[in-house]
Amino acid sequence: MDTVAMTGSGRNSVRELVMDAVVQVLVRDGLDGLSVRRVAAEAGVSIGAVQYHFATKDALLVAAANHVTAQFKSRAEELTHRVLAEEGAAAAFLAFCQLLANAIEAPDGEAGDTNATIVWLWFAAKATQCGAVADAFAAGWSLTENYLRGLIADLFPQLDAAEEAGHLLAVLDGLAVARASEPDRMPPHRAATIVRRHFAHLSGGDPAS
Amino acid sequence: MDTVAMTGSGRNSVRELVMDAVVQVLVRDGLDGLSVRRVAAEAGVSIGAVQYHFATKDALLVAAANHVTAQFKSRAEELTHRVLAEEGAAAAFLAFCQLLANAIEAPDGEAGDTNATIVWLWFAAKATQCGAVADAFAAGWSLTENYLRGLIADLFPQLDAAEEAGHLLAVLDGLAVARASEPDRMPPHRAATIVRRHFAHLSGGDPAS
Structure with missing residues (x-):
C-alpha cells in the first residue's frame, strides 16, 4: 500500500487512503471500534501518518463524513x-x-x-x-x-x-x-x-x- | 449510592441504577465513551456489579435501549x-x-x-x-x-x-x-x-x- 500512497500527489494520496480506511473501519467496527491504530492498519500506513492528517478521533469522523x-x-x-x-x-x-x-x-x-x-x-x-x-x-x-x-x-x-x-x-x-x-x-x-x-x-x- | 443500591429489591435496584447510569454515560460520552468502568463510577457501584448484570458492552447498550x-x-x-x-x-x-x-x-x-x-x-x-x-x-x-x-x-x-x-x-x-x-x-x-x-x-x- 505504501507504493500506492507514494504515487499521485503524495500527501494527498495518503490522505485519500486514510479517508477510505476510516470509512471501512467505521462500517465494520462502529464508532466505538474506530481508532487511529485500526485506520493505520486498514490503510497500510503508519500511525504517525494518520495522526499527521487527523489529530483526533473526531477529526477522523468528520473527514470520513466529508469524504462520503x-x-x-x-x-x-x-x-x-x-x-x-x-x-x-x-x-x-x-x-x-x-x-x-x-x-x-x-x-x-x-x-x-x-x-x-x-x-x-x-x-x-x-x-x-x-x-x-x-x-x-x-x-x-x-x-x-x-x-x-x-x-x-x-x-x-x-x-x-x-x-x-x-x-x-x-x-x-x-x-x-x-x-x-x-x-x-x-x-x-x-x-x-x-x-x-x-x-x-x-x-x-x-x-x- | 451504595445505600440506595441496597434498598428496594436488592439486585433489581442495582440493575436499575446501572441502567440509569448507562443512559447518562451514553448521552454524555457517546457509545465510543461507554465503558463498564464509567458506568460503575456513574452508578456508584463496583465494576463487578455492572459485569454481573451486563457481561458485554453490547448488553449494556441493549439494556439502555430497553430501559428508555x-x-x-x-x-x-x-x-x-x-x-x-x-x-x-x-x-x-x-x-x-x-x-x-x-x-x-x-x-x-x-x-x-x-x-x-x-x-x-x-x-x-x-x-x-x-x-x-x-x-x-x-x-x-x-x-x-x-x-x-x-x-x-x-x-x-x-x-x-x-x-x-x-x-x-x-x-x-x-x-x-x-x-x-x-x-x-x-x-x-x-x-x-x-x-x-x-x-x-x-x-x-x-x-x-
Whole structure:
C-alpha cells in the first residue's frame, strides 16, 4: 500500500487512503471500534501518518463524513444531470431524493452501497454531543435542507417550500436510518416507493407506480 | 449510592441504577465513551456489579435501549390515555406520534428530555453491524411499525395501512434524528408542526394549526 500512497500527489494520496480506511473501519467496527491504530492498519500506513492528517478521533469522523459526502455529491450530480436531460426537472429532483434516502437498487437488483449512509448515521449519533462534530453535522444538514427548499420553490411554487423541505428531509433521513439499520424491514424498493408516495403529495398527483 | 443500591429489591435496584447510569454515560460520552468502568463510577457501584448484570458492552447498550423504551411506553400510555379520554382516538394517535418524534415541549416551553432519543440513535447506529444489537433493534422497530399500522387501519380504513405506516415511521424517525442531533434546525415546535402536517395527509384534511 505504501507504493500506492507514494504515487499521485503524495500527501494527498495518503490522505485519500486514510479517508477510505476510516470509512471501512467505521462500517465494520462502529464508532466505538474506530481508532487511529485500526485506520493505520486498514490503510497500510503508519500511525504517525494518520495522526499527521487527523489529530483526533473526531477529526477522523468528520473527514470520513466529508469524504462520503463528496462521493455522494459526485454521484448525485452525475445522476441528476442524466435524469434531467432524459426526463426533466421533477424526475431529477425525485432521483436526488431517492439517492439521499439510499433507496436506489443496484442494476443487478442488489441493494446499493450503504457505507455512506452508515457513516452518516454514526456522524448523526456523535453530533448529539456538543462540539466540532455537532457543528459540522448541523452545517451540512442545513445546507441539504436549503438545497431541497430551493428545488421545491422552483418546482412547486404553490407550496410552502420551508415547511415542505423540513418534512421531506425528515422522510429521507428516516428512510436512510432504516436502510442502514434495518435493511430487512426497509429494502430499497420499499424506500423508493415511500419516496415516490411523498413526492406525489408534493406534486399533488397520484404516486407514480 | 451504595445505600440506595441496597434498598428496594436488592439486585433489581442495582440493575436499575446501572441502567440509569448507562443512559447518562451514553448521552454524555457517546457509545465510543461507554465503558463498564464509567458506568460503575456513574452508578456508584463496583465494576463487578455492572459485569454481573451486563457481561458485554453490547448488553449494556441493549439494556439502555430497553430501559428508555420502557420509560417511553409508560409515558406514552399515560399521555394517550388522557388524550383519548379528552379528545378522542385520532388526537391520541397524533399525541403518540408527537412523542415518538420527540416533538413535545415541556410545560415551561423548554425542549423536553432528549435522552431517550439519543440512546435510540446510538442503538440505530450500532444496529448497522450484524449481531445481537441489530436483532434487538429490528425486533423493536418492527413492533413499532406494526403498532402504527394497526392504529392507521382502525382510524383510516380507507388507506393502505402498511404503506402509510412505513411512511409515517420514516417521518417520525427522521424528526427524532434531527431533534437529537440538530436541535437548532429542528426545535420541538417545528417537529410538532411537521407531524401535524403529515397527520393531515393521513386524515385527508388540512393541517391543524
